[in-house]
Amino acid sequence: xxxxxxxxxxxxxxxxxxxxxxxxxxxxxxxxxxxxxxxxxxxxxxxxxxxxxxxxxxxxxxxxxxxxxxxxxxxxxxxxxxxxxxxxxxxxxxxxxxxxxxxxxxxxxxxxxxxxxxxxxxxxxxxxxxxxxxxxxxxxxxxxxxxxxxxxxxxxxxxxxxxxxxxxxxxxxxxxxxxx
Numbered sequence: 001x002x003x004x005x006x007x008x009x010x011x012x013x014x015x016x017x018x019x020x021x022x023x024x025x026x027x028x029x030x031x032x033x034x035x036x037x038x039x040x041x042x043x044x045x046x047x048x049x050x051x052x053x054x055x056x057x058x059x060x061x062x063x064x065x066x067x068x069x070x071x072x073x074x075x076x077x078x079x080x081x082x083x084x085x086x087x088x089x090x091x092x093x094x095x096x097x098x099x100x101x102x103x104x105x106x107x108x109x110x111x112x113x114x115x116x117x118x119x120x121x122x123x124x125x126x127x128x129x130x131x132x133x134x135x136x137x138x139x140x141x142x143x144x145x146x147x148x149x150x151x152x153x154x155x156x157x158x159x160x161x162x163x164x165x166x167x168x169x170x171x172x173x174x175x176x177x178x179x180x
Contacts, residue, residue, distance in 0.1 A: 023037070023039075023045050023046075024036070024037060024045070024046045024048055025037070025038065025039050025040065025043040025044065025045055025046065026043060026044055026046055027040050027041075027042055027043035027044075028042070075105075076103055076104065076105065076157060076165060076166040077104050077105075078102070078103065078104040079101065079102070079103050079104075079155060079157060079166045079167065079168045080101065080102050080168055080169070081099060081100075081101055081153060081154075081155055081168050081171045082100040082101060082102050083098070083099065083100040084097070084099065084153070084171065084173050085171070086171040086172055086173070087172060087173075088173050088174070089173065089174045089175075089176050090173050090174065090175050090176065091176050091177075091178060092140075092175060092176075092177070093177050093178055094137035094140070095135075095137045095139075095140025095141060095144065095175065096134075096135060096136050096137045096140065097135055097140075098132060098133065098134055098135070099117065099132070099133040099135060099153065099155070100131065100132055100133075101115065101131050101133065101155050101168070102131065103115075103131065103157060103166075106131075107129070107130070107131065107157065109129050111159065111160065112159060112160025113157050113158065113159055113160070113165060114127035114128060114129055114157070114158060115127065115128040115129070115130075115131075115133065115155055115156070115157055116128075116155065116156045116157075116158055117133060117135060117139075117153070117154070117155055117156075118143075118152075118153070118154040118155070118156065118170075119135070119139070119140065119143035119144050119151060119152070119153060120143060120144055120145040120148060120151050120152055121152065122142075122143040122144075123143075123156075124139050124142070124143055125142070126139070127158075133155070144175075149174055149175070150172055150173070150174055151172070151173055151174070151175060152170045152171065152172055152173075153170065153171045153173060154167060154168055154169070154170045154171070155167070155168045156168070
């Protein structure tokens with residue numbers, strides 16, 4: 001029984017006890033007046049006004065366990081690509097590289113949120129569940145525009161239903177290959 005229910009029950013019983021109240025008697029004792037519900041020699045019956053009773057809200061009918069609140073999307077305030085930095089150069093012969101992102105608050109994977117990466121506007125088919133993203137050569141070859149030297153990178157956090165929660169600003173990078 002919850003505290004609220006118990007208090008509502010007790011408050012609802014006060015008027016019943018007040019109605020069933022017996023007379024109150026006052027007699028003189030060694031230390032002053034003595035009050036009792038039993039008459040004693042020399043006691044006088046007191047006529048008391050009815051007690052003040054404040055009716056509280058009734059307890060709501062029990063409907064079983066409380067429903068679980070719906071999970072709201074994480075309230076992200078910031079999502080940025082930390083590395084590579086905008087205008088930077090990626091040195092990779094096959095297109096594989098690492099990205100570092102920062103989400104505030106941190107990525108809520110327990111809610112089902114994941115990170116998606118866009119390269120030149122094309123979303124990679126796989127999702128990431130951390131802040132260090134390893135883009136493979138296969139990812140790069142499927143998503144990057146071949147004719148470009150300059151490429152754009154963007155990250156997006158999506159919820160478990162695939163809805164976009166927040167996205168970063170695009171970052172421009174240059175891909176360079178090592179030569180001998």
